[in-house]
Amino acid sequence: MEKHATIYRMVTPNHLCPWGVKALDLLKRNGFKVEDKHLKTKEENKEYKEENGYDETPQIFIEGKHLGGYDDLREHLGLGPDPKEGETYQPVIAVFAVTFCMALATSWAMLGTLSPIRIGELFIAFSMCVLGILKLQDLLSFATGFVQYDLLAQRYVPYSYVYPFVEAGAGVLMIAGVATWLAAPAALIVSTIGAISIVKAVYIEKRDLHCACVGGGSSVPLGFISLTENLMMMAMAIWMLVTN
Structure with missing residues (x-):
């Protein structure tokens, strides 16, 4: 059965959101057919977040239901969040x-x-x-x-x-x-x-x-x-x- 996802991410001539790219890649590699929605200016990105009460983009929807951001997607896929800053060798x-x-x-x-x-x-x-x-x-x-x-x-x-x-x-x-x-x-x-x-x-x-x-x-x-x-x-x- 084909899985569907929608992602809203910031894609402007001067800025490509890295978390959006990573989220899109994760979705595709996990078998989702993705509807890729671009927020094409900083103003559009800001308005999208304010209108929907989000703190950040990208925002991901699975089968029409809101999931959240990149870390939420990783959790949903059983991967856990990306490693955070901290001491490392x-x-x-x-x-x-x-x-x-x-x-x-x-x-x-x-x-x-x-x-x-x-x-x-x-x-x-x-x-x-x-x-x-x-x-x-x-x-x-x-x-x-x-x-x-x-x-x-x-x-x-x-x-x-x-x-x-x-x-x-x-x-x-x-x-x-x-x-x-x-x-x-x-x-x-x-x-x-x-x-x-x-x-x-x-x-x-x-x-x-x-x-x-x-x-x-x-x-x-x-x-x-x-x-x-x-x-x-x-x-x-x-x-x-x-x-x-």
Whole structure:
């Protein structure tokens, strides 16, 4: 038996409601024949909500009966609401997963084999570069988060603006295997300060903070993952000093 649904969503030349697109997709993928009603201006969208007492669009009707918005549709389909904002390690997991794959691919392309040592070196160096890029996207926002726990940044705020350049720059030099005399000590210094700062803030003072490791404004909890990032940098720096 064919199922019917109607959706009212905002579609203007300058704005396409993302929740409307997602709701329409869900309806179609769940076998509904959809009557897609467009609210073509902001004024029309506002009037529709005011006339019907709705707080938002899209609004969905199933078999002529009002269901509600996008979250209501997900509940109706047994999916539950979309994940809401909150603490998550997803950004860090994404960085490490991709940089590890990059290290595998680079080792294979350069050496024709999966060298564990070279993979480890590249993985840490690539991770440093990517994490540095994320911080450099918004230096001001990163610095605001960083000074909340980094011991050196608290004493000398300009250090928080230098840190991402050191991290990314050291990663680039480590990938190339050049200027080890500069890259390794720089990485060792900043990562050691970072590790001590995290231990003090999280494990001694028991403070509940967000890590600035993937840039300012992130919802990554400051803790084990952040400490691991710094320990990896320390290990890489020491390894390069010893082997070079």
